[in-house]
Amino acid sequence: MFTIGDFARYGRVSARMLRHYDAIGLLHPDRTDPATGYRFYGAAQLARLNRIIALKDLGFTLQQVQAILDEQVGPEELRGMLRLRQAELEEAMRAAAARLAQVEARLRSIESEGRMSMDDVVVKNVAAVRVAELAGTAASYEPEDITPVIGPLYDRLFPLLDEAGVGPSGPGIAYYEDAPEGGAVVVHAGVTVSAPVGPLGDTGITVVELPPFEAATVVHRGPMDGVLPTSQALARWIDANGYRSAGYAREISLECPEDRDKWVTELQEPVIKV
Helix, strand or coil: CEEHHHHHHHHCCCHHHHHHHHHCCCCCCCEECCCCCCEEECCCHHHHHHHHHHHHHCCCCHHHHHHHHCCCCCHHHHHHHHHHHHHHHHHHHHHHHHHHHHHHHHHHHHHCCCCCCHHHCEEEEECCEEEEEEEEEECCCCHHHHHHHHHHHHHHHHHHHHHCCCCCCCCEEEEEEECCCCCCEEEEEEEECCCCCCCCCCCCCEEEEECCEEEEEEEEECCHHHCHHHHHHHHHHHHHCCEEECCCCEEEEEECCCCHHHCEEEEEEEEEEC
16 A cells, blocks of 8 residues: 555655545545545556546546546547547647747747848739639738638649649749738639630639739748748838838749748739839
């Protein structure tokens, strides 16, 4: 038999936690001294303690843990609970990775302030282009809102174009505009196509003619999650060289290999000379 202190040490938990588990009926001591009230635990109880901690670490409430351990939850229901928790944890990991990428982008933006060469930005006239696209709405222009919208749009776009027998004739083009709802942004995920384009049925794809415009352009290398330093450097260049931004920058996908670190994207921000 172990005292509560020894049992807590072997289980890598606190004695206070064991007292709480006893109070709620989750893990009673094997024996309690009637005279002193001291709790004593058996070595076999470590197995239940380990399961309690494991299920708790998976995010289950103590009530759910008790129901599982006391077999109030059947095997199928338990598997369903575990699969749901697995999905929640995977989504949390993806969200955490996205937040980490944004923190890294902010740090790179701070570290690169004032270091961008003037030769990196080119002002040029961008010709009109025909684009087949899908559109969606993001809550804001922040990367954490844009990425979950634009990724699935492109994942749908290319298979639908293949089914319709429409082949891209140029790079992917993403562009943005303010939505009627305050703060929201309409995300256009498109790809350059040639004329004529046949009927696209009920695919949801629209073919639009984007007009020509004058743009300040710069090439971004790497995943778009890390575009912030490049876009802010472009903004500083525009401000320092007598131009004013006239809208959101287009994103022209020049190279999109599987390795996102090798992506090459041209930012084309519409500008007006002031």
